[in-house]
Amino acid sequence: MEITLDKHSANQATIKINLKESDYQPKVDAKLKDYAKKANIKGFRPGKAPLGMVKNLYGTSVLVEEINTILGESLNNYLKEQTFKILGDPLPVESNEENIDWKKQKDFEFDYKIGFVENIDLPLDAKIKATNYSIKVDDKLVNETIENLKSQYGNSTNPEISEAGDNLYGDLANADSTWSKTLTFPIDKLTKKLGAKFIGVSKDAVIEFPAKDVKKAQWEEAFGLTEEELAHVDGELNFTVKNINRTEIAEMNQEFFDKIFGPDQVKSEEEFIAKVQETLQVNYNKEAALFTEEELKKSLVEKANLELPEAFLKEWLLKANQGKVSAEDVENEYPAYARQLTWSLISNHLATANDIKAEHEDVIEKTKQMVREQFAASGLGSQMEDSMDMFVDNYLKGEEGQNYMNMLTSVQNDKVLAMVKEKLKLKDKEISIDEFKELLEK
Structure with a gap:
């Protein structure tokens, strides 16, 4: 067997695999002998049919099966030895397979297209500019929020x-x-x-x-x-x-306070105003943190300057989702996919370089927090705590385990971003809600 790699661009290549008869025939012969021992062919007692007849009946299908097995194992092992990062899956060049004569050929040649990125170089230094945003909840915002609540909850x-x-x-x-x-x-x-x-x-x-x-x-x-x-x-x-x-505009009384925050959570207008401000600050702190992280990701992506194999990835996405998406769908969705893929590559690189690992306990705790927030939004947070383990277990097993893998990736991203923030020492900047909205619109 001979495997060769032809890099025809900075991020795309062709892998050629040449198989000789000696590479596959011993396994084919062994499989056919095993078939002969079990074959139930009309006119012969079970396991007594001539090997030549078994070859005529099953020879081609066994040959195809064994060659495909050899190709899959050989290709995977070869790619594991490479220093570059493979993207997607290798795509067989179909024209080669269409011209194969399985009954007469002894030697075979198979070509696969691959897309990849070379080693990522991303030093976390002062050249990466990033800002840690916080949003100031001022009296104007508090008053506007209270007026909206009074209108929303009025009779x-x-x-x-x-x-x-x-x-x-x-x-x-x-x-x-x-x-x-x-x-x-x-x-x-x-x-x-x-x-x-x-x-x-x-x-x-x-x-x-x-x-x-x-x-x-x-x-x-x-x-x-x-x-x-x-x-x-x-x-x-x-x-x-x-x-x-x-x-009608609601009055600032106990009935109104209870509608907003629950029975007896606040008992005066001063407490209500303070609670509104506190709630707004918590919510905007989350939004500011998410915005900070997204802007930080953009800076890291720009600094890494990865060149993705666009043509290969579009072809792979179309074939991997055959029948589910069109070429137009792939074209429209590719920019978002490319951004997510680039960040995923950077996150994995930084995690490996800094020995960052997402542990099972981290996944459990992050999932619990997600469940708490969901139930809190519905006003059922405290009532669900006793059943938390059941909710977490059911969620993580959902989608055939994909939810667990998604949460594992999310935990890693959290840890990577926390490490990056610490190393880069982000510049703090407090902004108003209006300034925040302007940033979001850019």
């Missing part, structure tokens, strides 16, 4: 006459009544000029207005219309009011 009423801030429920129709839709919309989502037509109206009122008075974005934002439905909204329209919905 709902159905007044006789509409006012600004109300939601109207009814039927929207075109002038000739060939199309209509029952919907609810907030008056404040319309322009001031158009919104005025819907203020001071009562149930059963019919408001007429031209479609051109509604901005294009408002058809979706206010009325919730789809692109298909937009084809019907042209010329004169009318809206028949069926009901008026109003949410």
